[in-house]
Amino acid sequence: MKQTAVTPVILGLLSLGARSGYDIKNAVDSSTRFFWAASYGQIYPELRRLEAEGLIAGEDSPNGGRERRAYKLTAAGRKALTEWLLGRTVTIELRDESLLRLFFADALPREQALGLLEARKRGHEEYLAVLHAIDARPGDDPDFVDLVLRWGIAFNEWGAQWCQEQLERLQSEKTPA
Amino acid sequence: MKQTAVTPVILGLLSLGARSGYDIKNAVDSSTRFFWAASYGQIYPELRRLEAEGLIAGEDSPNGGRERRAYKLTAAGRKALTEWLLGRTVTIELRDESLLRLFFADALPREQALGLLEARKRGHEEYLAVLHAIDARPGDDPDFVDLVLRWGIAFNEWGAQWCQEQLERLQSEKTPA
């Protein structure tokens, strides 16, 4: 089966109860986008492709005069999902401008370089606020959906703390021999 | 000044002593690639653009009959670098297939879902081995270059430990009421 970057997201979100392309996009934007983004330009063509391949089944289910197509996983689709789940992980990419800045921070006076660490810390704290807001939403998520949210929270807590520790270390080093 | 994704990497690596496009690509591949990749297809055209804009100065410095162009930052280039360093961080993107798998792991029997956590843990450990090898290379890096390497090591240690903790938690929950 041909795989694109959106394939697993679509299969996975349908397994979690999403129905329309619109649903999927919304779910992505409030969950996977933090580690796996997807746009309409990928989702809609891929839905048609997956239906043609028999991994999902679509059915017109308009809301009044408002057109809507509801999809669900077929047996083949569920199988493809579990196969992907058990396959080898390939992609782990990080594009972190704040880390890149830190990497080149020797070009700055010490004071300003430390400012970059502080800014990174704030970044983690802001991210944390977003994740806590998501966490506070009513309704309970499946175990592993929740686990990943918990990962995000723990990661940002760790990251903020790491920045703090390095700040303290570098500031105490200021008094040289 | 027009900014593309490679601009800061080039300016930054030149500030750290890289000279040719080839140098830059090598430096990227053994350092920033973990959080900011760049390919020849970006680097060479951008070097020419930056020279035309006066941010870097190039000079032909062939190695015998082997052509080579050595660049260095101009005053304007150094200024552009520090401005970028002090600007607002925009890009923080994560594309983590292992996290995506975990997110959909409720579709698997418990045993196999826990296997995903174990696989993620192994991923962190393998990454750690790569970073330790880089750390063991002789020569000392500038402070913040070293700091970022240290971040990578600490992050993967944290990540492996988090997986371990979750595994233990989820396994102990196995004995229900």
Next chain:
DNA sequence: TAGTGCATGTAATGCGTTACATGATTTC
């Protein structure tokens, strides 16, 4: 009745990687 949300879709654009071409030099 204006604004927001539901819903589908695509064209244009931009960006980055891959893969290749070329050739000299150093090392084994």
Next chain:
DNA sequence: GAAATCATGTAACGCATTACATGCACTA
């Protein structure tokens, strides 16, 4: 003499985002 390294460069390809177009329904 083969293989690796130094060194520059680009064309083709694929992919993903952005931005737009369309239209119904609900709500303030």
